[in-house]
Amino acid sequence: MDKNNSGNLEIEILEYNKSMRKNIIEFYQGLPAEDVYKRFFGVCKDFECYVDNLERRDGIILVARHGKKIVGVCEAYPVNNHEWEVAIIVDKEFRRKGVGRRLLTEIALRIRDVGGRILFGIISRANTEAIKACMKLGCKAESYDYQTVKLYYVLP
Numbered sequence: 001m002d003k004n005n006s007g008n009l010e011i012e013i014l015e016y017n018k019s020m021r022k023n024i025i026e027f028y029q030g031l032p033a034e035d036v037y038k039r040f041f042g043v044c045k046d047f048e049c050y051v052d053n054l055e056r057r058d059g060i061i062l063v064a065r066h067g068k069k070i071v072g073v074c075e076a077y078p079v080n081n082h083e084w085e086v087a088i089i090v091d092k093e094f095r096r097k098g099v100g101r102r103l104l105t106e107i108a109l110r111i112r113d114v115g116g117r118i119l120f121g122i123i124s125r126a127n128t129e130a131i132k133a134c135m136k137l138g139c140k141a142e143s144y145d146y147q148t149v150k151l152y153y154v155l156p
């Protein structure tokens with residue numbers, strides 16, 4: 001995963017903290033409906049409530065920032081001692097510039113540091129963009145159900 005092709009884009013990868021609350025809510029609220037569907041597997045409207053939950057959960061949340069603007073978020077939560085479920089979204093304007101790779105590389109390092117061994121995400125079969133990106137990042141895919149695939153990455 002560790003290739004940085006964000007060129008001269010000034011992107012910082014930071015751990016989420018409560019001072020970013022307003023910005024992360026604005027980021028999620030500003031997503032087009034199709035991206036909300038891809039990321040949340042359905043309609044999510046109450047992002048204040050979503051962020052309340054995110055702040056309470058025991059996970060790792062990284063944001064990609066361009067100046068003060070949040071342009072990507074990657075969330076990971078442990079499901080058992082070794083496996084972590086990961087979800088990611090990058091602002092459409094900032095895709096294909098290495099932001100997703102940087103978020104996933106950083107979160108993978110942090111997960112490894114706390115003893116995790118496998119990262120996985122469940123993705124709609126129709127979400128070919130994310131499937132192609134994850135395969136390029138070294139993930140493997142297995143059928144999960146008729147609508148979804150499980151993409152997973154075994155940490156080296």
Ligand SMILES: CC(C)(COP(=O)(O)OP(=O)(O)OC[C@H]1O[C@@H](n2cnc3c(N)ncnc32)[C@H](O)[C@@H]1OP(=O)(O)O)[C@@H](O)C(=O)NCCC(=O)NCCS
Pocket residue numbers: 003005035038039086087088089090091094095096097098099100101102121123127128129130132133134136137
């Ligand atoms: C999946 C997603 C996070 C990728 O983010 P990104 O910032 O565009 O990814 P990167 O620019 O770091 O690309 C990583 C690799 O995937 C490749 N890639 C990215 N999008 C691709 C696409 N649509 N088709 C083919 N390859 C693609 C890139 O070329 C890159 O490979 P390379 O470094 O060998 O060139 C982004 O497309 C997204 O936010 N999608 C909507 C949300 C979503 O579906 N999330 C997944 C479910 S939780």
